Amino acid sequence: MGWCAARPRLLLLALVLLPRRPCLGADSEKAPGIPTDKLLVITVATKETDGFHRFMQSAKYFNYTVKVLGQGEDWRGGDGINSIGGGQKVRLMKEVMEHYADQEDLVVLFTECFDVIFAGGPEEVLKKFQKSNHKVVFAADGILWPDKRLADKYPIVHIGKRYLNSGGFIGYAPYINRIVQEWNLQDNDDDQLFYTKIYVNPLKREAINITLDHKCKIFQTLNGAVDEVVLKFENGKARAKNVFYETLPVAINGNGPTKILLNYFGNYVPNAWTQDKGCTLCELDTIDLSAVNVHPNVTIGVFIEQPTPFLPRFLNLLLTLDYPKEALKLFIHNKEVYHEKDIKIFFDKAKHEISTIKIVGPEENLSQAEARNMGMDFCRQDKNCDYYFSVDADVVLTNPRTLKILIEQNRKIIAPLVTRHGKLWSNFWGALSPDGYYARSEDYVDIVQGNRVGIWNVPYMANVYLIKGKTLRSEMNERNYFVRDKLDPDMALCRNAREMTLQREKDSPTPETFQMLSPPKGVFMYISNRHEFGRLLSTANYNTSHYNNDLWQIFENPVPCPDVFWFPIFSEKACDELVEEMEHYGQWSGGKHHDSRISGGYENVPTDDIHMKQIDLENVWLHFIREFIAPVTLKVFAGYYTKGFALLNFVVKYSPDRQRSLRPHHDASTFTINIALNNVGEDFQGGGCKFLRYNCSIESPRKGWSFMHPGRLTHLHEGLPVKNGTRYIAVSFIDP
Template identity: 70%
Template sequence: MEYLKIIFVLSCWMKLANSVYSTDTAQAPTAIPKEKLLVLTVATKETDGFLRFMQSANYFNYTVKVLGMGEEWRGGDVGRSIGGGQKVRLLKEAMEGLADQEDLVVLSVDSYDLIFAGGPEEILRKFQQANHKVLFAAEGLVWPDKQLADKYPSVRRGKRFLNSGGIIGYAPYINKIVAQWNLHDSDDDQLFYTKIYLDPLQREALNMTLDHKCQIFQNLNGAIDEVLLKFGTDRVRVRNTMYDTLPVVVHGNGNTKIYLNYLANYIPNVWNYEHGCSNCDENMVDLSQLKEYPNVLVGVYIEQPTPFLPEFFQRLLALDYPKDKLKLFVHNSEVYHEKHIQRFWEENRNVFNSFKVVGPEENLSHGEARNMGMDLCREDASCDYYFSIDSDVMLTNRQTLKVLIEQNRKIIGPLVTRHGKLWSNFWGALSLDGYYARSEDYIDIVQGKRVGVWNIPFMAHIYLIKGEALRNELKEKNYFVLEKLDPDMALCRNARELTSHREKDSPSPESFHMLRPPKGVFMYITNRHDFGRLISTANYNISHYNSDLWQIFENPVDWREKYIHKNYTRIFTENYLEEPCPDVFWFPVFTEKACDEIVEEMEHYGSWSGGKHEDKRIAGGYETVPTDDIHMKQIGFDKEWLHFIREYISPVTLKVFSGYYTKGYALMNFVVKYTPERQAYLRPHHDSSTFTINIALNNKDTDFQGGGCRFHRYNCSIESPRKGWSFMHPGRLTHLHEGLPTTNGTRYIAVSFIDP
């Protein structure tokens, strides 16, 4: 009997459910055609944020009407204080002509800090599902009057408080709301809407509600932890993980504008895994179509002792850009580098359109020097671009300047990274106190797994700025000086926020809203090409005569490029070595620059041993076959030299002495000096090593005559050593050898007894 009762009850429930379903289906409202949706937004200037808003709107084919363009903004800084009443006044004026269109749906949104993630059909469908005449965006924070929190209707689940950055509703109802506006442009728009919404009679009469679960509007303030990017096959969305919704309108209200910039690098279809960057080639400048190349002021900043500075200048000189279109401004704060700049200036002062150097005697701070360089472009109407580059940037791409100009951004920099590290010239995010934070995509961008043009909050070391922007959006001076911030951070903060200098002096409340333009300038980094790298300057010791020699650990790539022979790699790819005597191998290893600097370092040290048997530098204090030499250890170069052996000699050893794995260790590493007056030759001997290297450091017939090496067992001599080339031969038993007489001049060789 009980069983039959249960069956009866279930049957009744199923009939009721089917009845409800069929009724809902029969009464399902007709979808609102997308032509009946009008987007109204306020923008007094075409800022970068506004242009981005319009790009996302155009992507989805929204019909947008812009209110207030060209009008002076008098609505205050709504991101930092109360204000925004001007938006209500403009909306009120616009709605007066739309009030009688009962079937028109009006979407009123901000523009400078807002993007669309979905299209008109989706937003209209979700609006219909809300089943209200007016729908406001919602957020979890009360603004601007926290005392009103208790007056809000309680909600079981969802955002409770109104946000005025997004409103959607039928035109007559929107008109009834904004028609009540009778305040000033500088009064607060959100407070105005809040008071209307909190009035129970108006809330019911106007059939208003909030988008509690972010079906349409996603305000980021206080909700960053709730959202994440959802990558689809067609486009990228923001997903609210708390309510499992896909918001259509994403609003970077409050202090979340930087996070919105991050999201907008992907949404709606800017970058995805399938196709990469979809808009990187939009609005590009085609330099080939210009009558002449733009004029560029290049600002070079040497703010600390920097390795490989001559090479930096040579790479700058090698840029593929007409030099008559380049003006050069150099600020050097280091006395150590004056010799390098003087040499470059003497050789190239007539190469560029102009060449200005400001040295350490001017005693300028880093910020003051950078302000000076930027002002030179700002105040020159013919300056089309300002290209700032620090001396620790080693550009390897000769097209860098052209690539940046073609990308057509107000501020853009090329990605440069420190070799083998994640250290780069940009930050993908900021912490709450405005310093470094790692964005989710930072590593992928640095490692080239995501390639594109990225809107970022901070850049340094190298960037290009349009001269037009310097004379308009960035026209105020002293951009590199801001209390408690280094110059690069000051520039980026000022560019993002366009801080007024008067504002920093605690302006009166009446003037506060009038001083700050709406939003700042976007900064971009591009990793669409390989541009170069950042040099480490942290442990650069300038006490040596040729300090770059010591950079084999800190900057191995630059060390290799400067000091390792261009044909070294051919040893392994093309068997580029010789065997002039049995088991004596001859191969290129050092550049001429390396040879010259090693010799200069030794002569600068100057304490040659004199070729005496008594030698306190070695164990036992006695050398049976002495040479006139200086040990690497004496000049503090022993660790670096042993690293050189392991990096560049050991691989050759494995190639020529197959099966032998060297430890790459040597106790005796030294430079020998042969002269007819002091020591011209070396008598026959065996080396105390498993194998020996002997590198020629200067040129026969140019720097000396004679010289060479004879191997007695094979009656084989090598009498024409090549500068930068090394002999490698066994040290014990088989290869008794002697140094042939140097008859004129001075001969230098670098020797190591390896694996003693």
């Protein structure tokens, strides 16, 4: 009896000690992994758009094997506006899967490509698929589409997304073949409805062994899940993480109205930009203009749409661009009668350097949109126009290589980052609000302030940008790009470029209709902050009632570099007479260290100069500082009261054959003034001042204008090389 009572316990112990035998057909933690060469990615692309190239780039990064269907075919999968569609993709899958029907060990992953990015590799996706213990896994969605009447037929899901999304699925080839062989509809019938009806049929679902990726372990659809997904940096990598389910999806699908969010993720994933390496794709597909014999032809579109300060300087900067003038054409639209005199002076000068200049004046009474359409079409209709460079008059391009830098980046549309000094106002938006206006992306401030440097795919840009001529003659061949609904011209351009359709969705069953029905063909727009390009002026309070209106801009547009204030102080005549007086005296120091004019007889950072004291102008100059410079100091350096005294006041002469530059140094002053006495571009080329701590340069100082900056500690600076000609500046070290 005792033995019998103990027997069940002994049997139980024996069962525990026996080695486990996996059940036939069951998945096991120790089951061998699927080799990565047994994974085939299939997608459909009738055209190679920017989105397609981004998808293929992410696939190449992870070494996926990709088969592209439909190349060269016309898209017949629905018009994308008024109807459902997408059946062409199923028909193409049906045709190709017949070739893989008997390959039981082959895993096929189907995905969209125009709005998908891979965030993980084949080994990861196969491991997650194997753990699902199903033969086919479809992407899951929180939105039911296109037939909401099927909601009750879906299995109940307690945690995760309930509805099928046909934008991505993975499974063994024979089982996927069984599904697609049921297709007997038309190309413009709906693919998602077809797959949905198979899934909600319990007999078919169980027979084929289909499930959904409820927790987004493999597929992440962004529509309806914007708040679930965040960018995550970890172990030197960038991933999109679903924080609701704590998963790292492998394929990110920007379905529906989430294209802009996908573009944001695409700036980082997969490892396009990391905290350790920065931008890893910035050199991808670039070109080198130094290696070409003939530069591309560029049409520059200039737009003066409101009274704008410093317009003569803006126009002159166009002529100082480091680009062959024979490869340039100019289109200028001037809406303001006030600026006609400036345009005439510029034209008389520029016509000797640029062969084709088209000017459209205020008498034409064009709207801003009409003028911008005309300028863009000026390039579009010219088969020899390789690039269209649009520049508004409130853009100050201080980098003469701007045009070359943008061309070498080799993007269809790209803009240089320019900002208003001291503000976060720039010429791009990192995100859009639901109504299509400004929203701040997570990385906007870091991009504007230069904490993250690279090439950024953005939804909106304005003021200054470069577009390829062949893009204008292909994807953007519609002439009326700057008109759409009641949008401002710049917003209309960007929306038309993004969406590539001049019609709006009508009576669409859901917001995601556009994505589901036709491949999006939008052109990506990029902003570059890899270089310092310049800044934006404020034109809102520009008053044209004075004779010299730019004199009133010291507060509206004050600072070219941090704590460097720039303001007009001398007339043309005053500059000329001071230079003439110094040249008449003629005893330039030669830029030697030994200098008997100063205490101690040794100058650590010498310049080729003449002191005011040498021509008996010292007292006059000190009076000038007290009367005209000191009041400015009170405005810009609040709380500091200057003595208005300077021991060193002098005029410096820079030229290539004597002294062409000045090494980095601090000034022996509390603050310094530096007044330009002649014109860059006319009297000399090159020159300027660079503040090393801020990586900021003033390369085109305007004649008669002074800039003022702290002398000691914070503003280490150098004189930039003069390439030819002679440059003169007047300098005072104030309050030594």
